[in-house]
Amino acid sequence: MRVALSGTPGTGKTSVATVLKNQGYVIVQLHTFAQENHCIAGVDKKRNSQLIDMEKLDKVIQKNFTTDALVFFDGHIAHLLHTMDKVILLRCHPKELKKRLMNKKWNAKKIRENVDAETIDVILCEAVERHRSEDIFEIDTTKKSVEEIATVITRIVKKNFQPTRTYSIGQIDWSEEIIQTNRT
Ligand SMILES: Nc1ncnc2c1ncn2[C@@H]1O[C@H](COP(=O)(O)OP(=O)(O)OP(=O)(O)O)[C@@H](O)[C@H]1O
Numbered sequence: 001m002r003v004a005l006s007g008t009p010g011t012g013k014t015s016v017a018t019v020l021k022n023q024g025y026v027i028v029q030l031h032t033f034a035q036e037n038h039c040i041a042g043v044d045k046k047r048n049s050q051l052i053d054m055e056k057l058d059k060v061i062q063k064n065f066t067t068d069a070l071v072f073f074d075g076h077i078a079h080l081l082h083t084m085d086k087v088i089l090l091r092c093h094p095k096e097l098k099k100r101l102m103n104k105k106w107n108a109k110k111i112r113e114n115v116d117a118e119t120i121d122v123i124l125c126e127a128v129e130r131h132r133s134e135d136i137f138e139i140d141t142t143k144k145s146v147e148e149i150a151t152v153i154t155r156i157v158k159k160n161f162q163p164t165r166t167y168s169i170g171q172i173d174w175s176e177e178i179i180q181t182n183r184t
């Protein structure tokens with residue numbers, strides 16, 4: 001089972017992946033994997049980040065990972081891959097996300113961009129365009145410790161990714177934040 005562990009930067013993917021790794025789960029850091037497998041298509045000079053050749057990356061993953069073994073792919077582009085059997089999206093309330101990104105010492109523009117993206121569900125929309133809704137799960141990390149989030153993920157895995165009232169998509173809604181921002 002190839003599982004995308006995605007979400008807006010700062011939602012805590014790598015923190016949770018570290019806990020899962022310590023519990024014995026296999027984690028692939030997607031960006032490193034893409035670099036090691038020559039899937040870098042160029043550089044986004046504006047954003048000072050590498051552009052990943054997603055088609056090539058899908059092919060390399062298809063070749064290297066079967067669907068029988070459980071592997072988590074940590075990265076905010078993981079949900080864009082068609083080779084993912086399941087998608088777990090970490091979500092975070094925009095106000096808390098801002099704090100987490102400020103702690104990471106990101107610049108104000110980058111923080112704003114990512115907080116806005118989280119507020120309007122950009123990653124969820126991208127995931128829904130590529131995967132069946134029943135294969136996508138969302139976890140609100142706002143008030144959860146990384147250990148609690150890891151436990152939620154292992155429960156979803158142990159229940160064979162059956163739909164759940166709490167973690168199937170459609171439960172999370174940050175739209176109040178947009179309304180409030182427009183009022184102020
Ligand atoms: N559940 C949580 N509660 C509080 N703080 C958290 C939680 N998860 C992560 N953090 C903190 O938020 C910051 C971002 O976490 P992390 O680097 O794991 O996010 P990420 O999703 O992997 O981001 P990126 O996409 O940039 O790699 C870190 O400072 C981390 O300590």
Ligand SMILES: [Mg+2]
Pocket residue numbers: 013014015
């Ligand atoms: Mg990370």
